[in-house]
Amino acid sequence: MTDNTPTLPNADWQDAPCGLLIVNSGGMIERVNARLCAWLGYEAQALALKMAFMNLLSIGGRIFYQTHIAPLVRMQGEAADLKLDLVTASGERLPALMNIARRADDSLSVSCVLMSGRAQYEQELLLMKRRAEDAVTNLTRGRVDAEDRALLAEQMIGIVSHDLRNPLMAITAGLDLLAPVSTTDRQRKVHALTVSAAGRAERLIRDLLDFTAARIGTGLAITRRSTDVFRSLEDAVDEMRLGFPEHVLRLTCTGRSHFEIDPDRLVQLLGNLVGNAVRYGAPGRPIEISVNGDEDLHLSVQNEGSPIPLEQQALLFDAMVRGQSERNAEGVGLGLFIVRAIAEAHGGEVTVQSSSDTGTCFSVRLASS
Amino acid sequence: MNLQQRNNVRILGEGPTTLVLVHGFGCDQNMWRLLAPALAEHYRVVLLDLTGCGQSFTPAYQPDRYATLHGYASDVIAIIEAFADGPTVLVGHSVSAMIGVLVERMSPGLLTAHVMVGPSACYLNDEDYQGGFSRSDIDELLTTLEGNFLGWSSQMAPLIMGAPDRPELSDELESSFCRTDPDIAAQFARVTFLSDHRDDVSHIRSPALILQSTDDLIAPLSAGQYVASVVPGSVLSMIENIGHCPHLSAPEACLAAIQQFLRENALGA
Numbered sequence: 001m002t003d004n005t006p007t008l009p010n011a012d013w014q015d016a017p018c019g020l021l022i023v024n025s026g027g028m029i030e031r032v033n034a035r036l037c038a039w040l041g042y043e044a045q046a047l048a049l050k051m052a053f054m055n056l057l058s059i060g061g062r063i064f065y066q067t068h069i070a071p072l073v074r075m076q077g078e079a080a081d082l083k084l085d086l087v088t089a090s091g092e093r094l095p096a097l098m099n100i101a102r103r104a105d106d107s108l109s110v111s112c113v114l115m116s117g118r119a120q121y122e123q124e125l126l127l128m129k130r131r132a133e134d135a136v137t138n139l140t141r142g143r144v145d146a147e148d149r150a151l152l153a154e155q156m157i158g159i160v161s162h163d164l165r166n167p168l169m170a171i172t173a174g175l176d177l178l179a180p181v182s183t184t185d186r187q188r189k190v191h192a193l194t195v196s197a198a199g200r201a202e203r204l205i206r207d208l209l210d211f212t213a214a215r216i217g218t219g220l221a222i223t224r225r226s227t228d229v230f231r232s233l234e235d236a237v238d239e240m241r242l243g244f245p246e247h248v249l250r251l252t253c254t255g256r257s258h259f260e261i262d263p264d265r266l267v268q269l270l271g272n273l274v275g276n277a278v279r280y281g282a283p284g285r286p287i288e289i290s291v292n293g294d295e296d297l298h299l300s301v302q303n304e305g306s307p308i309p310l311e312q313q314a315l316l317f318d319a320m321v322r323g324q325s326e327r328n329a330e331g332v333g334l335g336l337f338i339v340r341a342i343a344e345a346h347g348g349e350v351t352v353q354s355s356s357d358t359g360t361c362f363s364v365r366l367a368s369s
Numbered sequence: 370m371n372l373q374q375r376n377n378v379r380i381l382g383e384g385p386t387t388l389v390l391v392h393g394f395g396c397d398q399n400m401w402r403l404l405a406p407a408l409a410e411h412y413r414v415v416l417l418d419l420t421g422c423g424q425s426f427t428p429a430y431q432p433d434r435y436a437t438l439h440g441y442a443s444d445v446i447a448i449i450e451a452f453a454d455g456p457t458v459l460v461g462h463s464v465s466a467m468i469g470v471l472v473e474r475m476s477p478g479l480l481t482a483h484v485m486v487g488p489s490a491c492y493l494n495d496e497d498y499q500g501g502f503s504r505s506d507i508d509e510l511l512t513t514l515e516g517n518f519l520g521w522s523s524q525m526a527p528l529i530m531g532a533p534d535r536p537e538l539s540d541e542l543e544s545s546f547c548r549t550d551p552d553i554a555a556q557f558a559r560v561t562f563l564s565d566h567r568d569d570v571s572h573i574r575s576p577a578l579i580l581q582s583t584d585d586l587i588a589p590l591s592a593g594q595y596v597a598s599v600v601p602g603s604v605l606s607m608i609e610n611i612g613h614c615p616h617l618s619a620p621e622a623c624l625a626a627i628q629q630f631l632r633e634n635a636l637g638a
Contacts, residue, residue, distance in 0.1 A: 026611060027584075027611050027612070054586065058509055058513070059502070059506040059509055059510075060506060060507075060508075060509025060510035060511070060512060060513040061509075061513050062586055063502075063506070063507075063510045063513075063562070063586070063587060064395070064510060064513045064514060064517065066585075066586050066587050066612060066613040066614075067393065067394050067395030067396070067463070067587060067613060068395035068396065070612050070613070070614065071395070071396050071400055071614045071617055072396075074614070074617045074618060075399060075400075075402065075617065081517075082517065083513075083516040083517050084513065085513075095516075119516070122516065126515060
């Protein structure tokens with residue numbers, strides 16, 4: 001083997017820290033430097049004009065070379081950044097990074113550096129990448145399944161609640177017919193309890209329907225109309241006093257009384273807040289209801305009693321959240337969710353303040369239009 | 370996204386016969402750059418990039434559709450119906466010779482003849498059949514692909530060393546040669562090298578020219594001889610060439626053989 005290159009004497013490239021090859025146009029190795037021979041475990045004489053360049057590659061590398069690299073080198077004269085395994089005389093694989101350039105006489109010059117450590121690192125990266133991709137796939141699938149189940153459950157609530165209304169209407173109509181014929185004390189007592197239970201069932205169903213409308217339907221619907229707010233609320237509070245005879249409900253009204261709002265929703269909102277105050281407030285202590293009309297309508301309901309823990313306050317308006325109370329677990333935890341939905345449908349909001357000094361106060365703002 | 374854009378279809382020349390040139394695994398229509406201009410002097414030449422390769426519209430690649438070569442064959446049928454004029458010859462390199470076989474099977478009469486460049490009906494050895502490869506060879510190819518595509522962060526072209534003696538190639542063109550999405554390349558490799566179309570090829574009745582390189586690792590002589598033995602009236606033409614791409618490294622010999630074959634079948638000009 002001789003080299004007559006004037007700029008780079010033979011000895012300089014023989015031990016350069018990279019493998020260097022000249023491959024003739026027939027694909028045979030023509031010249032090879034000592035460094036590469038040492039890596040491969042071949043004598044230079046065993047390679048030069050005796051072995052095809054292809055045979056230094058693994059079979060997988062040969063296919064990639066023939067289908068991709070060779071046409072690339074032919075078309076653009078070169079290919080770089082090629083990661084191919086060299087196969088040594090003893091059959092060992094040496095991961096290498098190669099650059100190949102075509103020369104004027106259609107021979108190739110090839111340089112390669114070993115990259116065992118880096119190849120191992122890349123292998124680990126690939127493994128981690130695959131694991132990450134699998135994890136993302138599983139998470140996505142899990143999330144889609146959970147969303148499907150949740151949606152189905154909410155739709156089911158809507159359908160069942162809707163269907164329960166018909167038999168309940170029949171029960172209520174039947175109770176109306178039974179009222180005049182309930183003559184004994186015992187009959188009147190049973191009748192009154194049954195009427196009250198039917199009323200509770202009706203409110204539960206209404207809450208569930210409002211919940212499904214707010215969650216998956218078109219949103220909670222309101223119909224604004226000209227309303228004398230003070231009057232509506234005074235009537236509603238009178239009714240509530242009958243419902244909660246053992247509690248003191250105080251109503252204070254100030255400012256403007258006439259608003260364009262949904263009066264039925266307003267009464268529903270107040271009913272939910274008062275129901276909460278009765279359920280969770282200190283027994284026998286008065287419940288303060290304050291209404292103030294300025295540009296917007298402000299309404300607050302305050303009760304004494306143990307405060308709501310701070311960490312619970314943030315979740316209070318979510319569906320299915322209920323406070324800790326042994327008393328009277330009426331409802332399914334939708335009351336405050338619906339209060340918020342009504343407030344938001346009116347372009348307003350609801351907030352809560354709770355401390356051991358002042359008790360718990362829910363404040364609602366409803367925008368006038 | 371129309372058909373022309375999806376498969377980067379290009380039409381060159383006019384003539385009594387349409388030649389549809391379909392590249393193989395690992396590259397794109399650039400592979401025909403030394404053959405297409407000469408053919409276009411006499412024929413209507415249709416060039417295309419298979420879906421997922423080269424400058425095709427990659428988002429159109431659906432793994433299910435291209436899980437076998439039939440998806441590619443459907444694409445080629447649609448392209449022939451839209452762009453071919455007169456008798457049509459499919460010139461398929463490597464795996465695309467089998468795509469041509471499926472085109473004839475799926476749409477009989479659409480093709481008048483086949484030119485198969487380095488065809489192989491089955492790349493895997495199977496008892497007496499010598500495809501040239503074992504299953505573990507193909508697995509090794511997939512590993513090699515993976516290693517080489519690791520550095521191809523989505524849009525970045527691999528480093529070009531710079532070819533001062535080849536100013537005719539613009540940087541843009543250079544970096545776009547045979548680029549492909551790594552996941553698509555891996556699936557295309559599996560579909561190509563694990564397929565077995567020996568039964569399909571035995572049903573071919575159109576005349577076929579087989580261009581067989583004298584030294585081809587991917588499609589060895591035994592593979593070309595097999596195709597020649599099962600296609601009645603096929604012509605096996607040996608091309609003095611080392612490697613799998615005689616249309617790039619021996620274009621004159623390929624051109625002469627194709628011209629002669631077309632003339633003999635009354636398709637020439």
